[in-house]
């Protein structure tokens with residue numbers, strides 16, 4: 804390993820069982836298929852993989868657009884487990900599994916209208932940007948760093964004031 808230059812380095816990407824677009828890397832460093840697979844031109848990306856995912860459905864599957872699902876979980880028949888739901892935002896197909904249906908019923912929640920990937924994308928979009936701003940604590944005016952920029956309306960405390968206020 805010392806002779807080939809591998810010693811002391813992180814594991815090579817060729818050992819990863821996942822393709823680039825299946826890892827969180829694509830969320831932080833977005834690349835398209837061409838950029839990943841064309842990586843053979845760039846030695847630093849050699850061995851990178853891409854996996855085209857297909858939503859597996861058959862012609863015999865019963866499909867229902869998400870916007871036609873009953874609003875109330877109490878009106879949801881068990882038969883929904885045999886249906887494919889079409890995502891309201893992307894049109895992609897997804898299923899509800901028994902454990903999920905049980906959870907929704909237990910907590911009186913409506914069945915989601917969105918494909919799991921779309922739900923993940925929306926959750927990620929809610930996170931603040933990966934940048935720190937210098938601000939002052941809104942209570943004691945101590946200098947702090949925060950992901951909340953100065954023009955945001957949230958009240959931001961230093962750790963000490965936050966903990967004192969919350970606990």
Ligand SMILES: [Zn+2]
Pocket residue numbers: 940941942943944945960961962963964965
């Ligand atoms: Zn403070």
